[in-house]
Amino acid sequence: MSSSSRSRVWQSECVVPLAQLSLLNKRTRMPCLPILATLHPIKSELSLCVGAHIIPHPAKIERGGEDAFFISGHNGGAIAVADGVSGWAEQNVDPALFARELISNASSMVEDIEVEDDPQVLLRKAHAATSSKGSATVVVAIMQKNGLLKVANVGDCGLRVIRKGQVMFSTCPQEHYFDCPYQLSSEASTQTYLDAVVTTVKLVEGDILVMGSDGLFDNVYDREVVSTITTHRDVTEAAKALARLARDHSTDFSFDSPYSSEARTKGIDEPDWKKLLGMKLTGGKVDDITVVVGAVVKTPSYE
Numbered sequence: 001m002s003s004s005s006r007s008r009v010w011q012s013e014c015v016v017p018l019a020q021l022s023l024l025n026k027r028t029r030m031p032c033l034p035i036l037a038t039l040h041p042i043k044s045e046l047s048l049c050v051g052a053h054i055i056p057h058p059a060k061i062e063r064g065g066e067d068a069f070f071i072s073g074h075n076g077g078a079i080a081v082a083d084g085v086s087g088w089a090e091q092n093v094d095p096a097l098f099a100r101e102l103i104s105n106a107s108s109m110v111e112d113i114e115v116e117d118d119p120q121v122l123l124r125k126a127h128a129a130t131s132s133k134g135s136a137t138v139v140v141a142i143m144q145k146n147g148l149l150k151v152a153n154v155g156d157c158g159l160r161v162i163r164k165g166q167v168m169f170s171t172c173p174q175e176h177y178f179d180c181p182y183q184l185s186s187e188a189s190t191q192t193y194l195d196a197v198v199t200t201v202k203l204v205e206g207d208i209l210v211m212g213s214d215g216l217f218d219n220v221y222d223r224e225v226v227s228t229i230t231t232h233r234d235v236t237e238a239a240k241a242l243a244r245l246a247r248d249h250s251t252d253f254s255f256d257s258p259y260s261s262e263a264r265t266k267g268i269d270e271p272d273w274k275k276l277l278g279m280k281l282t283g284g285k286v287d288d289i290t291v292v293v294g295a296v297v298k299t300p301s302y303e
Contacts, residue, residue: 045145046205048077048294051236053243055215055289065288066096067213068136070107075117076143078110079292081157082136083213085183098134098186105129106140117142119152124193127184135185139171139211147203147296152196155181158217161201162208162229167222169201173214178266181214207296208238215289216242218259219249229293239293246291250284257284 056065066084071077082103084095105126109115115122119140137155144150151159156173174182174197182191203209208229210216220228220242228245232238249255260282263269269281 044298044300046076046143046147046203046296047073047145047299048079048143048209049235049297050077050079050292050294051234051239052290052292053236053239054291055243055247057215057286057288060288063094063096065290066094066099067215067288067290068096068099068103069211069290069292070103070110071292072107072110074110074142076145076147077294078140078142079209079211079294080106080138080140081211081213081290081292082138083155083157083215083288083290085135085137085185088134093133095134095136097132098130099136099138101130101132102126102136102138102184110142117144117150119150120193120196120198123152123154123184123196127193130184130186133186135183135187135190137181137183137214141209141211143203143296145299149201149203149209151199151201152193154191154193154196155183156214156217158212158214160210160222160225161203162210162226163204163206165226165230167226168207169199170222171199172197173217178263178268203296205296205298209292209294209296210242211292211294212242212246213288213290215250215285215287216246216291218287219246219255219257219284219289221258235293235295239291242293243289243291246284246289250286250289253283255284256280256282259283259285 050071069081071079082099084099086095088095106122109125119142122140137157139153139157139159141149141151141159153171159171160167161169182195210225228241229238232241249257264281
């Protein structure tokens with residue numbers, strides 16, 4: 001399957017228990033509970049039940065946007081999101097191609113013995129195999145069946161882990177300066193897998209993972225992520241609600257978004273005469289929006 005056809009699959013919403021799935025099908029609809037058998041469970045393992053939703057930039061709908069993601073049933077589950085850097089369009093390069101190929105490579109390599117559930121190694125191998133011109137920010141998370149989550153991120157795609165109504169883990173964006181994030185690239189002068197921030201988090205049953213491109217986190221505060229998650233029990237509906245919230249904020253010129261708030265802290269604001277009138281820079285950032293929501297569930301292991 002080509003990277004472009006994979007990306008079309010990944011741009012559809014989905015709900016699947018990862019223990020039963022390695023590649024998504026657009027029509028896949030499976031319950032989040034394991035299929036019970038007549039065998040006797042000998043232990044309980046943890047896995048991810050995942051839903052995803054993507055809303056392309058309004059001007060990029062026909063091309064499907066420039067984000068890409070994958071969901072894999074490897075081990076306890078693996079998820080990743082990449083965001084193609086739009087500046088490449090100025091050089092007549094489709095920014096989506098690099099992100100899609102990078103994610104396609106990561107999806108096909110996640111089960112490699114050499115990777116050993118290490119997302120940083122996965123980034124190294126996937127990046128080395130990517131031949132498209134361009135660059136992308138990316139975050140990858142691989143969960144073992146004992147609940148150990150390993151995360152590697154380059155740039156400003158992000159991950160939140162929510163436990164009992166609170167954000168107990170958050171990735172930190174990496175940037176050279178405002179609105180210029182770290183990125184994996186076809187050019188040798190940029191970042192590599194060695195620049196990834198690598199973190200290990202111990203998950204427990206009931207934890208919720210929210211992964212997304214900057215189109216989500218530039219427009220939705222963590223408190224809004226938590227409140228949205230707590231009002232949706234279904235992971236697909238939660239992902240859809242978060243994506244739609246981000247879209248609504250992105251086009252609201254009066255909304256004091258995370259993006260505009262950070263811009264002001266970096267000295268980017270309205271002209272002085274407007275500030276004298278009590279005005280400040282507000283508004284969201286119109287962008288591709290990708291949201292992946294995963295619930296940590298127990299999966300019985302049978303004899």
